[in-house]
Amino acid sequence: MTLTFLTIFPNIMECYFSDSILKRAIDRDILKIEFINPRDYTKDKHNRVDRPIVGGGAGMLMTPQPLFDSIEAIREKSTNIYVIMATPVGKPFRQNDAKRLSSKKHIVFVSGRYEGVDERFIEQKVDEVFSIGDFILTGGELPSLIMADAICRNIDGVLGNRNSLDIESFELSALEAPSFTKPNIYTKSSVPSEFLKGNHAKISDLKNAMAKCKTKYFRPDMYKKLILGERKNKR
Secondary structure, eight states: OEEEEEOSOTHHHHGGGSSHHHHHHHHTTSOEEEEEOGGGGOOOTTOOOEEEOTTOOSSEEEOHHHHHHHHHHHHHHOSSOEEEEEEEEEEEOOHHHHHHHTTOSEEEEEOOBTTOBOHHHHHHHOSEEEESSSSOOSBSHHHHHHHHHHHHTTSTTTSSOGGGGGGSTTTTSSOOOOOOOSOSEETTEEOOGGGGSOOHHHHHHHHHHHHHHHHHHHOHHHHHHHHHHHHHHHO
């Protein structure tokens, strides 16, 4: 997969791919990472990419011309691109989206700045718009990296053990159960004894119960759906 990041601050994003799992995926040619700066395509003599908001309003807005031309420059090299942008008014980004998008060949992440991006660019050039939460950030670089990370780890070969995807939060409509490692006792607190007995069926049952408890406490909205789904399956 090729990931292209459209951002006026590529330096703050490049370092994320210089270590760990994604770096190894790049070294093995599973991933290809590119950065495009809209400033390189602006026709403004002062190299600006922003303008005041039409109709009034605080702050500046990213103007469409550099963004349009940036996307067209990418399309000249790769016709099969899928353009994604993060914005607080987008639909929530979920694990199912990450899994679905991991099958794409070339994703372009558009990182807005200032007060956002001219709506005409979004309507004409962006394929999907997502929100990573009900809060405001100074730019779209962090959301782009978050979505890219979530997507990439679902690509075959990126994770060392793909089976680890099967037990993560959201895969079974619940949050992941608590996990433990050695030593068995630390600060007078012990690993649950059932985990130490080697009965995998009982360990699985305990993990499912603990996952439900965690989901009920931290995500009552998910817990409600989980219980409703279990009731339907029993009918």
